Structure formats: C-alpha cells, structure tokens
Amino acid sequence: MDTFSLSILAPERRLLQNERATSLVVTTVDGEIEILPGHANLVGILAPGRFVYQAEGQKAVTGVISSGFVNVEEESVKVVAETIELAQEIDVNRAKAAQKKAEEMLTAAGMDEQTFRKYQLKVQRAIIRQQIGGVSI
Amino acid sequence: MASIKDLKKRISSVKNTQQTTKAMKMVSAAKLRRAQETILSQRPYAGEIAKLMSILSGQGASEDTITNAAPVSLLIVVSSDRGLCAGYNSSVIKAATNYIAEKTAAGKAVKCIFVGKKAYEILRGRMKLDLVHYEEFGPKIVFKKATELSKKALELYEKGEVNEVSIVFNEFQNAISQVIRTDRILPLEASAAAASEGEAQKLIHELTLYEPDKSTIYAALKNKYFVVQIFKALLEAQASEHGARMSAMENATKNAGDMIKKLTLLYNKQRQASITKELLEIIAGSESQKTA
Numbered sequence: 001m002d003t004f005s006l007s008i009l010a011p012e013r014r015l016l017q018n019e020r021a022t023s024l025v026v027t028t029v030d031g032e033i034e035i036l037p038g039h040a041n042l043v044g045i046l047a048p049g050r051f052v053y054q055a056e057g058q059k060a061v062t063g064v065i066s067s068g069f070v071n072v073e074e075e076s077v078k079v080v081a082e083t084i085e086l087a088q089e090i091d092v093n094r095a096k097a098a099q100k101k102a103e104e105m106l107t108a109a110g111m112d113e114q115t116f117r118k119y120q121l122k123v124q125r126a127i128i129r130q131q132i133g134g135v136s137i
Numbered sequence: 138m139a140s141i142k143d144l145k146k147r148i149s150s151v152k153n154t155q156q157t158t159k160a161m162k163m164v165s166a167a168k169l170r171r172a173q174e175t176i177l178s179q180r181p182y183a184g185e186i187a188k189l190m191s192i193l194s195g196q197g198a199s200e201d202t203i204t205n206a207a208p209v210s211l212l213i214v215v216s217s218d219r220g221l222c223a224g225y226n227s228s229v230i231k232a233a234t235n236y237i238a239e240k241t242a243a244g245k246a247v248k249c250i251f252v253g254k255k256a257y258e259i260l261r262g263r264m265k266l267d268l269v270h271y272e273e274f275g276p277k278i279v280f281k282k283a284t285e286l287s288k289k290a291l292e293l294y295e296k297g298e299v300n301e302v303s304i305v306f307n308e309f310q311n312a313i314s315q316v317i318r319t320d321r322i323l324p325l326e327a328s329a330a331a332a333s334e335g336e337a338q339k340l341i342h343e344l345t346l347y348e349p350d351k352s353t354i355y356a357a358l359k360n361k362y363f364v365v366q367i368f369k370a371l372l373e374a375q376a377s378e379h380g381a382r383m384s385a386m387e388n389a390t391k392n393a394g395d396m397i398k399k400l401t402l403l404y405n406k407q408r409q410a411s412i413t414k415e416l417l418e419i420i421a422g423s424e425s426q427k428t429a
Contacts, residue, residue, distance in 0.1 A: 009182040011280040011368060017181060028348050041341060043189065044348035045357050069358065071189055074341075080185045082280070 002037035005076040010084045020056040042072040062087040090133030099126035144404040155393035162386035169379035206300035209246045215306040215374040216256035218274045222382035226255040228317045283368035306370045307377035313384045315377040
C-alpha cells in the first residue's frame with residue numbers, strides 16, 4: 001500500500017515527525033479534505049476542527065487542532081498547528097465549562113467586533129472538542 | 138592582622154556562599170537542559186512556517202508595505218527578571234542603548250516593549266523611554282506569551298504608528314557563550330530562499346493548489362511567522378539566561394574555593410604562630426626558674 005510521510009507539529013509539541021501514513025483528514029477553512037498518497041501539492045489554512053490520520057498498519061487516530069496550515073508537497077505532508085489535542089486527551093467537562101463561559105460573555109452587550117469574534121471562536125472550539133472527545137469515550 | 142576568631146568566621150561565611158552558588162549552578166543546569174529541549178522541539182515547527190513563507194513569497198503573494206507609516210521604530214527588549222548571570226543583562230542594555238541612540242541620530246523616534254525586569258529598571262532610570270508595554274520574563278516561556286506580544290506589536294505596525302519592529306535578545310550558542318543580537322523582524326525581508334529558487338522548483342510551486350487562495354494564506358502566515366520569530370527569540374533568551382547564570386555561578390563557586398584555601402592557610406599560620414608564642418613563654422618561664 002502506498003504511503004506518504006506525515007508530520008504534525010505545534011510549537012510546543014511534536015505529535016508526529018516524518019512517519020509513514022496512509023491517510024489524513026483535516027479541516028480547512030473551505031471544509032474537510034482527505035489526503036491520500038499521490039495527492040497534488042497543496043497549501044491550505046486549517047480551521048478549528050478535527051483531524052484523523054492513519055499511520056501505516058495502525059488504527060486511525062483522531063484529534064483536534066485550533067488553527068494552522070497544511071502543506072502537501074510531493075510525498076510529504078506537514079500539518080503545522082497552534083495547538084494539538086488527541087481525542088483521548090480532551091476533557092469534555094472543561095470544554096463544556098469553556099463553552100458556557102464564552103456564551104455568557106457573548107450575551108453581554110457592548111463589545112467590539114474583535115472581542116465578539118474571539119468569543120465566537122471560543123464557543124466553536126469548545127463545541128468541536130466536546131464532539132470529538134465525546135465520540136472516543 | 139585579623140584574629141583567629143575572625144578568620145574562622147570568615148571561612149565559614151565564604152563556605153556558606155559557596156554552597157549557595159553551587160546550588161544555584163545546579164538549578165540553572167537543570168533549567169538550561171529543559172530550555173534547550175524546548176528550543177529543539179519548536180525548531181521543526183518554525184522551519185515549516187519559514188518554508189511555507191518562502192513558497193508563498195516566491196509566488197507573487199508579495200509584501201503589502203505600509204508606506205505612509207510614521208518614522209518610528211519599535212524595539213522589543215528581552216532581558217531577565219533576576220540578576221547573578223554575569224554580562225547577560227548588561228549586554229542587552231548596551232545593545233538597546235546603542236539601538237536607541239542610532240535611531241535617534243537618524244531622526245527616528247523609538248517606542249519600546251520590555252520583557253524582563255532588569256533591562257527595564259535600569260534603562261528607565263537612565264533615559265526617557267516611550268514605553269508601550271512591559272511585562273516580566275516569567276518562570277517559563279509559553280507560546281501564548283509570544284502570541285500576545287506579537288499582537289501588541291502588530292497592532293501598532295498595522296495602524297501605521299511604527300514602520301519597523303526590531304528585537305534585541307541574547308542568542309544561545311552554548312552553555313558558556315551567548316551572542317547579543319538585534320534583529321529586524323518587521324517589515325519582512327524578501328525571502329532570499331525564494332529568490333534563489335530553481336526553475337523546476339518554481340514550476341512545482343506554481344502547480345500547487347491553494348485553499349482558499351494565496352493572498353489569504355499569506356496574510357495568515359505572515360502573522361504566524363512573526364509570532365514564531367518572537368517565540369524563538371524568547372526561547373533563545375531563556376536558554377541564554379540559564380547558561381549565563383550557570384557559568385557565572387560556576388566561577389563564583391571556584392572563586393569561593395580559592396578564597397577558602399587562602400583563608401585556611403592564613404588561619405593555620407596564625408594558629409601555629411600562637412602556639413609557638415605560648416611555647417616560648419613557657420620555656421622562658423621555666424628557664425628563669427632554673428636560674429633562680
């Protein structure tokens with residue numbers, strides 16, 4: 001079976017570095033895409049969302065990234081993200097609390113657009129984390 | 138000449154100092170190792186961001202320079218919160234002073250962001266600073282700190298209040314040597330890597346798909362690149378600080394050892410002298426009795 005080399009990197013964490021993988025699903029700003037061996041070169045912005053990768057001969061691994069980029073070049077795929085969390089590491093209760101808090105902040109009046117957007121993103125991230133975290137349990 | 142009692146006191150006090158410096162050296166060594174690990178673990182990430190930058194800047198997603206910005210420079214000064222690390226902070230202070238003097242001579246104003254107590258406290262007393270932001274270096278550098286710092290700098294840059302951003306910090310070479318650096322991080326220099334790119338490479342990059350499109354990616358990437366550079370500088374500074382403190386404390390321990398040796402010699406000499414003196418007195422006493 002064909003494989004490609006996969007790295008998933010964050011500034012404070014190296015999840016994978018040049019490991020052989022058979023498939024990768026990431027969420028770009030335009031939607032979810034799957035990368036298989038032989039994919040055309042691609043540079044994309046990643047939205048907060050899930051990723052799934054399948055290392056050669058192993059079970060698929062699911063996780064969440066907050067934001068970042070994906071770079072597909074010939075047969076090497078690199079994901080650079082701000083933060084990476086694997087599904088089993090997600091604390092669903094904490095995500096729930098974060099969602100609640102951010103939602104409360106959103107209902108408060110009189111914030112500028114930027115802060116509003118910030119809390120919106122927070123809610124979005126919290127929801128995604130709950131979804132992914134809930135699935136794996 | 139100091140009395141025997143005084144000498145004894147001094148020896149024990151130097152011994153105490155030596156123990157402190159020894160302990161500090163050990164702590165710094167452990168922290169240094171951890172700081173080095175962090176540098177190593179962020180390197181692939183930083184490398185990848187830099188590579189993406191070169192791909193995109195070679196692709197005509199070029200720099201949108203802010204032309205009507207005020208002729209003001211922003212300087213980020215990275216020093217430590219604590220002393221006892223030899224020339225670490227003074228070299229930062231010197232470099233920052235030079236930078237400010239140079240810019241002022243060229244007719245530019247300088248705004249400052251300080252990270253770390255030492256440089257801030259000294260420079261504040263020495264000259265009038267146009268301070269934008271000050272924060273402590275903190276016990277450990279996390280990526281979030283770099284993100285927040287860069288946000289502050291970018292905000293000024295995008296508003297056109299400053300037209301360049303530089304950072305002065307100690308670059309980590311190895312445990313005993315740190316090199317002071319003043320790097321300009323904004324506006325971005327046209328990437329040299331992109332310019333020297335071969336034809337084949339160029340073609341590959343032209344065939345690359347972009348999602349959503351080049352300029353959006355470039356805009357997002359540019360900010361990330363900026364954060365990464367600040368993060369890198371902070372990490373280098375962190376490692377340098379521990380390295381500098383480690384070697385300073387090692388020297389201090391050695392010096393204390395030398396001093397103890399000298400003092401002990403002096404102490405023994407004096408002790409011997411007093412014994413000899415007493416003996417002489419006794420002998421002289423018994424001699425005089427004999428003759429009597």
